[in-house]
Amino acid sequence: MIPETGHYALIIALVLAIVQGSLPLYGVRRDDVAIMRTGITAAFGQLLFVTLAFGLLTAAYIQSDFSVQNVYENSHSAKPMIYKITGVWGNHEGSLVLWVLILALFGALVALYGNNLPERFRATVLAVQAWVAIAFLLFIIKTSNPFLRLDPAPGEGRDLNPLLQDIGLALHPPLLYAGYVGFSISFSFAVAALIQGRLDAAWARWVRPWTLAAWAFLTMGIAIGSYWAYYELGWGGWWFWDPVENASFMPWLLGTALLHSAIVMEKRDALKIWTVLLAILTFSLSLLGTFLVRSGVLTSVHAFAVDPERGLYILVILVLFTGGSLALFALRANQLKAGGVFAPISREGALVFNNLLLTASCGVVFVGTLYPLALEAVTGEKISVGAPFFNATFGPLMVPLILAMPFGPFLAWKRADLAGTAERLYAVMGVSLVTFLLVVWLRDGAPVLAAFGLALGIWLIGGAIAELAFRVKLFKVDFSESFRRFINLPRASYGTALGHGGVGVMVLGVVAVMSFEQEKILAMQPGQSADIAGYSVTFDGVRPRVGDNYRDIVGHFVISRNGRIIDEVDPAKRVYIASGTPTTEAGITTVFPSQVYVSLGDPLEAGGFSVSLYHKPLVILIWLGALIMTIGAAVSLTDRRLRVGAPKRAAPRGAAMPAPAQ
Amino acid sequence: MKRKQRRLVLIGAAGTTLALAATLVLTAFQQTIVFFNTPSELVTQDLSPQQRIRLGGIVAEGSVIRGQGTEVSFAVTDQIATVDVVFEGILPDLFREGQGVVTEGILDTEGVFMADTVLAKHDENYMPKEVADALKEQGLWQHSDGESNQQ
Numbered sequence: 001m002i003p004e005t006g007h008y009a010l011i012i013a014l015v016l017a018i019v020q021g022s023l024p025l026y027g028v029r030r031d032d033v034a035i036m037r038t039g040i041t042a043a044f045g046q047l048l049f050v051t052l053a054f055g056l057l058t059a060a061y062i063q064s065d066f067s068v069q070n071v072y073e074n075s076h077s078a079k080p081m082i083y084k085i086t087g088v089w090g091n092h093e094g095s096l097v098l099w100v101l102i103l104a105l106f107g108a109l110v111a112l113y114g115n116n117l118p119e120r121f122r123a124t125v126l127a128v129q130a131w132v133a134i135a136f137l138l139f140i141i142k143t144s145n146p147f148l149r150l151d152p153a154p155g156e157g158r159d160l161n162p163l164l165q166d167i168g169l170a171l172h173p174p175l176l177y178a179g180y181v182g183f184s185i186s187f188s189f190a191v192a193a194l195i196q197g198r199l200d201a202a203w204a205r206w207v208r209p210w211t212l213a214a215w216a217f218l219t220m221g222i223a224i225g226s227y228w229a230y231y232e233l234g235w236g237g238w239w240f241w242d243p244v245e246n247a248s249f250m251p252w253l254l255g256t257a258l259l260h261s262a263i264v265m266e267k268r269d270a271l272k273i274w275t276v277l278l279a280i281l282t283f284s285l286s287l288l289g290t291f292l293v294r295s296g297v298l299t300s301v302h303a304f305a306v307d308p309e310r311g312l313y314i315l316v317i318l319v320l321f322t323g324g325s326l327a328l329f330a331l332r333a334n335q336l337k338a339g340g341v342f343a344p345i346s347r348e349g350a351l352v353f354n355n356l357l358l359t360a361s362c363g364v365v366f367v368g369t370l371y372p373l374a375l376e377a378v379t380g381e382k383i384s385v386g387a388p389f390f391n392a393t394f395g396p397l398m399v400p401l402i403l404a405m406p407f408g409p410f411l412a413w414k415r416a417d418l419a420g421t422a423e424r425l426y427a428v429m430g431v432s433l434v435t436f437l438l439v440v441w442l443r444d445g446a447p448v449l450a451a452f453g454l455a456l457g458i459w460l461i462g463g464a465i466a467e468l469a470f471r472v473k474l475f476k477v478d479f480s481e482s483f484r485r486f487i488n489l490p491r492a493s494y495g496t497a498l499g500h501g502g503v504g505v506m507v508l509g510v511v512a513v514m515s516f517e518q519e520k521i522l523a524m525q526p527g528q529s530a531d532i533a534g535y536s537v538t539f540d541g542v543r544p545r546v547g548d549n550y551r552d553i554v555g556h557f558v559i560s561r562n563g564r565i566i567d568e569v570d571p572a573k574r575v576y577i578a579s580g581t582p583t584t585e586a587g588i589t590t591v592f593p594s595q596v597y598v599s600l601g602d603p604l605e606a607g608g609f610s611v612s613l614y615h616k617p618l619v620i621l622i623w624l625g626a627l628i629m630t631i632g633a634a635v636s637l638t639d640r641r642l643r644v645g646a647p648k649r650a651a652p653r654g655a656a657m658p659a660p661a662q
Numbered sequence: 663m664k665r666k667q668r669r670l671v672l673i674g675a676a677g678t679t680l681a682l683a684a685t686l687v688l689t690a691f692q693q694t695i696v697f698f699n700t701p702s703e704l705v706t707q708d709l710s711p712q713q714r715i716r717l718g719g720i721v722a723e724g725s726v727i728r729g730q731g732t733e734v735s736f737a738v739t740d741q742i743a744t745v746d747v748v749f750e751g752i753l754p755d756l757f758r759e760g761q762g763v764v765t766e767g768i769l770d771t772e773g774v775f776m777a778d779t780v781l782a783k784h785d786e787n788y789m790p791k792e793v794a795d796a797l798k799e800q801g802l803w804q805h806s807d808g809e810s811n812q813q
Binding site: 072234235327341342343344352353356358360361363364367368371379382383385386388389392396397521522523573581582583584599601602604605606610612 | 665668671672675676679680683686687689690691693694695696697698716727730731732750751752753755756766795
């Protein structure tokens with residue numbers, strides 16, 4: 001009965017979504033507040049029933065109910081409980097239910113916190129949100145029903161793809177989806193604004209916290225996915241410029257642009273039309289990401305479905321929503337009043353610069369990701385566009401962006417003094433230059449580009465610190481006064497500093513790993529030692545080990561430096577019993593912020609094993625940087641001015657004043 | 663500055679960024695694109711020396727030889743032509759004889775493919791898409807039904 005109830009719950013959720021997508025709009029037309037408010041109830045009801053469906057699917061997994069096809073195909077009774085639960089979304093059908101669950105959750109949150117929105121506007125937003133839900137619920141029910149039964153029920157399941165049997169599966173997809181789906185809120189707000197033909201600074205104030213939250217989730221989701229691939233795939237790559245990665249990176253880039261342009265819109269009532277366009281495109285790219293990953297046009301561990309009907313359906317959703325919203329944009333954009341003016345050298349100007357470069361870099365990634373697919377579809381020729389392409393195009397676009405970043409927060413609105421700002425950054429410029437020279441000098445023969453890259457990282461971190469120091473008048477007033485000012489800074493200022501500083505930390509890690517990584521592939525006999533980057537790695541031999549649902553051959557390695565033992569690692573070759581699939585479990589030692597990475601290869605005919613050793617300098621900073629950015633966003637969200645529901649009074653039309661909530 | 667001038671500055675900046683991005687993309691396309699070939703396409707093709715390509719096919723049965731140290735040699739075949747491949751390093755977990763594989767590298771003057779990357783992202787029911795398509799074209803391989811949902 002459980003699966004049937006789940007299926008039924010999905011259908012009820014669909015019906016509620018259809019109500020939510022139509023009745024409120026009818027209410028707007030009739031100017032009837034009671035009818036408009038049906039959307040709120042429907043949003044809560046939709047959440048209730050999607051949660052029920054999700055819960056029942058989870059129950060089927062926990063009970064290992066192999067009469068459910070989805071459970072049979074992706075689970076196994078010997079699988080540890082945590083992977084039985086996370087396995088719910090480790091497959092096509094279940095992951096879509098999770099997608100819809102998060103969508104329903106966000107929709108209900110808008111309904112809950114939307115009391116300060118104008119009644120008509122909230123009704124429209126909820127209706128648009130429901131259209132997205134309708135599309136995906138229909139998709140699930142028509143092509144990807146997770147509750148299909150098998151008769152007779154098999155005795156044992158086929159097990160989850162071993163690469164997915166990892167704690168990463170508990171975190172990466174939900175966070176990533178929260179990011180993707182979070183952008184649906186900005187999308188709904190944008191479309192609702194276009195439908196109503198009204199757009200003011202208050203709009204940006206409503207949209208910003210949602211965008212910021214979605215962006216934070218997406219940042220963390222991508223970072224965790226990167227770390228997961230790094231330790232699970234066994235060769236220490238942290239970013240592959242793989243199409244499925246780019247699929248999540250493109251909405252991130254445009255979402256970052258959106259965050260910044262929404263600031264201009266909120267504070268200065270400018271860039272309005274552009275911001276709406278960005279909101280539409282960001283969510284469209286989230287949908288594109290879903291299409292690329294879920295349709296089977298790409299081969300990857302992410303591509304579960306190779307059913308052409310499903311791919312076609314997602315393509316239709318993508319075209320309908322992107323095409324529809326862009327057509328609406330083209331129709332209505334000229335009715336929106338253009339905003340205020342500003343000099344090129346100003347905070348607005350800097351943010352426009354940010355937007356141009358982020359959009360261009362997103363475009364570059366877009367071309368590199370889709371060109372091979374387009375070429376194959378048109379000419380049948382198969383090419384691969386890999387890391388060299390993206391390094392040669394994305395990298396150069398980031399340089400001017402990074403150079404400009406520390407200037408931005410110093411510049412005044414409307415018209416700013418560039419020379420004066422540069423003066424405030426002299427110290428940071430000095431430190432960056434010293435970094436550059438030091439790296440060239442210390443690392444004799446180090447590539448100049450690497451030294452330049454590290455200097456860029458220092459420039460960003462220094463710039464973030466300099467901005468805070470300037471705001472608290474460090475060394476200009478006495479220290480207790482600076483401290484008092486520091487405590488009283490608006491939270492959004494910390495957010496900016498952490499966000500920009502976090503990028504700097506990440507740049508340091510990326511450049512260091514790309515330039516100074518060391519790698520050795522060796523044939524090692526038990527008892528043998530090898531040196532890498534000043535560490536000595538001794539191979540003690542291998543032993544068998546049996547886990548819940550796998551068998552290991554575990555190697556034992558002792559890592560020491562200057563004769564002192566630092567750590568011991570146990571990389572393994574693992575075979576999952578149910579599917580017979582082999583995987584590699586890397587052995588990693590962290591000497592903050594660097595890592596030594598040991599990967600056990602195949603046994604060799606002459607005895608011994610092939611072993612890969614890597615030294616990854618500063619590699620931790622890559623993910624630490626992402627974490628700092630996320631913390632920055634979270635801190636910003638606690639700012640009173642930004643808090644969801646902060647604008648208690650509906651701002652007067654066209655007013656650009658931020659409403660102080662104190 | 664007047665409103666009109668400011669708008670011109672904005673349009674100029676946008677145009678410059680766009681031109682920069684387009685230049686970067688076009689240059690990079692000329693230098694970094696890697697073409698995919700099957701063994702039979704590879705042997706008939708005129709390649710410029712040092713040109714990186716991808717070679718995909720099936721690892722020929724009985725062809726894997728682990729030489730001294732970590733060097734491995736194997737042959738990639740599409741049943742029409744066979745190319746010998748030399749690779750230094752650890753093979754992916756799913757690399758096996760009789761299975762699909764994609765390698766990337768350079769064809770040396772003696773017709774041996776020096777691979778620096780070997781990809782075998784698949785399980786026993788599944789092949790790299792490029793390989794499956796290429797084999798299907800030659801009518802040599804059929805996907806077994808019902809196994810498509812694994813990965």
